Amino acid sequence: MLYSEDLNVVYVNNEKRLLSNIDHDITLLDWLRTNQKLKGTKEGCAEGDCGACSVLVHDGLNSEVKPINSCLVRLGQVVGKGIITVEGVGNEKKPHPLQTAFIKENASQCGYCTPGFIISGISLLNSKKDVNDNSINDAISGNLCRCTGYSPIVKALKSVANNNKEIKPKHFVEQNNDIQLGMVTYCNPINLGELKQLTNKKNFRFLAGGTDLNLQRPIINEVKNTIINLSNIKELKEIEIQGNNLLLGSAVSIEDFLEIIKDKIPELIELLQRFGSPQIRNQGTIGGNLCTSSPIGDIAPVLLALNSKLNIFSREGTKKVYLRDFYTGYRKNILNKDEIISSIEIPLPKKDYNLFCWKLSKRYDQDISTISLTVYIKIKDQIIDDIHLAAGGIAEIPKTLEGLCKDMIGQELDKSISLAINDIKSHIKPISDIRGTADYRIEAFRGLFKRLQKCLVDDVNTLSIMEYNDE
Ligand SMILES: Cc1cc2nc3c(=O)[nH]c(=O)nc-3n(C[C@H](O)[C@H](O)[C@H](O)COP(=O)(O)OP(=O)(O)OC[C@H]3O[C@@H](n4cnc5c(N)ncnc54)[C@H](O)[C@@H]3O)c2cc1C
Ligand code: FES
Ligand code: FES
Known part of the structure; x- marks a missing residue:
């Protein structure tokens, strides 16, 4: 694994930014606003609920950009990634057609929520989805507006549905390096072999999307800590059909799961469309959802009813456990400190059920x-x-x-x-x-x-x- 200060970069609005001289663990949002002076991205709730902090993330490989809540993401998680903020979408001199449409349709009053809505709108316009009421309502479901009302916003989005409005992220070769930010070292392994080498460290925690764990961040920041980021491990992102089973890597995002089940388990579409918002679904993972061990997590009941099995990985190898035997108490499960869920075997529903x-x-x-x-x-x-x-x-x-x-x-x-x-x-x-x-x-x-x-x-x-x- 590479470890060099010089190699720690984030591409912001298609420009390379070196991550040096940062002596504390910081959210992507705070880094953009304070270090990069990109103040268009706003902080509202700081808990993933309002969407004011939305930015687009990409991996440099293709043109796919995904909205995420920058308040819920730590800078150490996005080393080697591309970020597009509202400043990268357009500006006063050269506005994006969607920004012009917001002005024309009076889709902004105080304007605090507007950058977030623009980001969510752009992600929809950049996707292959049809732009209609359904897709617009879904795209902006993670954005709150307190003063304009949503009709003009929807109208503005519809008015540019047929324009040539794609934004083009720069292509680059992603490098997932380790980085130390204050008390916290972020390790970004890219395969299970690299992961094995890390789990003999003293004080570490696994993190996937961070949409749950990052809300508990003050506790983590009190002591020297290593965060092992699971979300770049290629084996954990695999999706396969094996006979009548869907084999799903634990770091598959909720949004990617939603895409897969559209024809495999259509009965699950509505539940997953109601999971958080697109920002949360792009960042949150299936494994993270199961491992929060919350009694109200949305995925476990479905997988329990279908009698799913978990593959649990550690340095000693992989073992299989039924999900029904996984939970041991309120927010507790059977995993040892160095074990992760690597994948989940989900029996596909039978036709006569x-x-x-x-x-x-x-x-x-x-x-x-x-x-x-x-x-x-x-x-x-x-x-x-x-x-x-x-x-x-x-x-x-x-x-x-x-x-x-x-x-x-x-x-x-x-x-x-x-x-x-x-x-x-x-x-x-x-x-x-x-x-x-x-x-x-x-x-x-x-x-x-x-x-x-x-x-x-x-x-x-x-x-x-x-x-x-x-x-
Ligand atoms: C605004 C908002 C809305 C939300 N809406 C919903 C909702 O509608 N439904 C719902 O169910 N949840 C919801 N959540 C909760 C959360 O987004 C989900 O539980 C999400 O799936 C967590 O995944 P993650 O990858 O972000 O987990 P993380 O925060 O990365 O991890 C959660 C825990 O699991 C551990 N972990 C992660 N992956 C693994 C693994 N593979 N093996 C072992 N341990 C692992 C981590 O160490 C951590 O302890 C919401 C959260 C927010 C902030
Ligand atoms: S500040 Fe509200 S979602 Fe991030
Ligand atoms: S325009 Fe004021 S909150 Fe949306």
């Missing part, structure tokens, strides 16, 4: 679940032939509901769901927290079973609470 993946949160977008439920069910002549239920927010860990499944198998569909609705309290033990009390969660969970009854018995498709009309 129905799959429902539902999430209930306080907001439609940009919010983790209060509760969630995945139902994987086979029905034969109105009898439940097989059923797998898994849920989030109903205990200290994401869980399968094996007892309830046993009670339901072999029973008449309608009667069996009614029994589950009446009996739900005896199968779950939710915690009370900031998102909801235990009592609220029990009632809401009951509601999801009523929804299941509507879908399967009354044949009412209540899959989406959001209906967009493109006209």
Whole structure:
């Protein structure tokens, strides 16, 4: 692995910037604003919620640019990458057509949110997606505007849908070097061999996207620390179909997972589209989501219901563990300090089964679940032939509901769901927290079973609470 101060660079708006003389661990946002004097990128919440800090990231290989929240990314994570800020999109003398459209459509008032919206808009215009209400709403779902209102913003975006508006990131050869920033050394291995060499260090932590861990940053900064960044390890980014299984590297981003499942597990699209925002989904990974061991993480219940297995890697080799045996308590799992999830084996849903993946949160977008439920069910002549239920927010860990499944198998569909609705309290033990009390969660969970009854018995498709009309 390369280690040289001179080689530590970030390409900002297609210009090479050396990372030297930085004596403290710093967010990408603070570095852009204070060291690079690029003040167009704003800080609002500093927690990934408002999008004011959005920038585009690219790897120098192709023209693909992805929006991320620069407040959630540490500078040490983007060594060797390309960053495009709003200044790189256009300026007063030579504005990008989208910036001109914002002026024309009165899409900005105080202007604080505007750079973030421009970045999100540009990422959509640069993508291969059609520009319509659906794709615009999704593209800007991680951006908050408090004074303009969203209609003029959507109008501005639509008005440039057919212009030649691509921005062209510079091509370069990415070098993922190590860098020391204050108390923290960032190691950026690019393969599992390099990773093995690092895990004999004393005080280290793994980091993938950092959308969870970086929120706890003050704790990490108190002592000398090594952060091992998993997100550049090529083996952890692999995606393969092996027979009836989808093999997914743990560092695959949520956004890339969303693209893959569009034809493999379409029932999962809505849940993943509601995962955070594009900025969070580009940065956050599947492995990171499972390893937060949060009882309300969105991915675990789906993978539990499909009976997925994890490949766990360490210097000693790789072992297989069922996801159902992974969690040991509130935010705890079986991993030893030097072990990582390297990949996940997900059995693809069978054709004669129905799959429902539902999430209930306080907001439609940009919010983790209060509760969630995945139902994987086979029905034969109105009898439940097989059923797998898994849920989030109903205990200290994401869980399968094996007892309830046993009670339901072999029973008449309608009667069996009614029994589950009446009996739900005896199968779950939710915690009370900031998102909801235990009592609220029990009632809401009951509601999801009523929804299941509507879908399967009354044949009412209540899959989406959001209906967009493109006209
Ligand atoms: C604004 C916002 C919105 C969010 N919305 C959602 C949402 O809708 N749904 C949801 O479920 N979550 C949500 N999250 C939480 C978070 O984004 C996800 O959990 C994300 O998937 C975490 O992945 P990461 O790669 O960023 O994890 P990181 O922060 O990098 O890591 C999380 C933990 O896992 C460990 N880790 C990471 N990868 C591995 C690995 N391969 N092996 C071993 N350990 C590992 C790290 O050491 C760390 O302890 C949101 C977060 C924010 C800030
Ligand atoms: S400052 Fe709000 S998302 Fe980064
Ligand atoms: S224009 Fe003021 S917050 Fe959006």
